[in-house]
Amino acid sequence: MDTKTILGEATDRMQRAIDHLEEELLNIRAGKASVNVLNGVMVDYYGSQTPVSGVASVTVPDAKTVLIQPWDKNMIRMIEKAIIDSNIGLTPSNNGEQIRLSIPPLTEERRREIVKSVRAEAETARISLRNARRDAVEAFKKAQKEGMSEDESKDGEAQSQKLLEKFSKTVDTAVEKKEKEVMTV
Numbered sequence: 001m002d003t004k005t006i007l008g009e010a011t012d013r014m015q016r017a018i019d020h021l022e023e024e025l026l027n028i029r030a031g032k033a034s035v036n037v038l039n040g041v042m043v044d045y046y047g048s049q050t051p052v053s054g055v056a057s058v059t060v061p062d063a064k065t066v067l068i069q070p071w072d073k074n075m076i077r078m079i080e081k082a083i084i085d086s087n088i089g090l091t092p093s094n095n096g097e098q099i100r101l102s103i104p105p106l107t108e109e110r111r112r113e114i115v116k117s118v119r120a121e122a123e124t125a126r127i128s129l130r131n132a133r134r135d136a137v138e139a140f141k142k143a144q145k146e147g148m149s150e151d152e153s154k155d156g157e158a159q160s161q162k163l164l165e166k167f168s169k170t171v172d173t174a175v176e177k178k179e180k181e182v183m184t185v
Helices: 003-027 073-085 108-145 150-183
Strands: 042-045 048-051 056-062 065-070 092-094 099-102
Touching: 003 108, 003 150, 042 073, 065 073, 073 092, 073 099, 108 150
Parallel strands: none
Antiparallel strands: 042 048, 056 065, 065 099, 092 099
């Protein structure tokens, strides 16, 4: 293997870890209404499990409300049941036309719990980043045994470390932003 290949694989793995972190952070509720609160809520739509967004229009009219307008009015009861069964902590209310989810304000204690889960997700991402760097360093050592020059190997290890530092800053920035969002009342 050459330096470019090893670093390319490490970069790909690190980017996937960042993408996963960002996706997980989107699913963490910060006290503001978001269509993402319904991610993972599946509705039985004529025998197949379908995401709510696949059977209804999901909008956020204000910071404390999620509005669900089913395309088929017969789906209201099923969507309501799916939301209740999903344990997302929200109680749906419907008026026969649409379903409204009111997002309750978060308590200080709940905000701190959310920040803990944000930090746990960040640590998982950091572990993935370090694993990618470790594998790259091992690949450079192996390549050195197979004929790569020592300088090129050491250079590659240093570049792996720089990649780790760059991606770690991205994790820190994302976590800082999410914590600020969660703690803002």
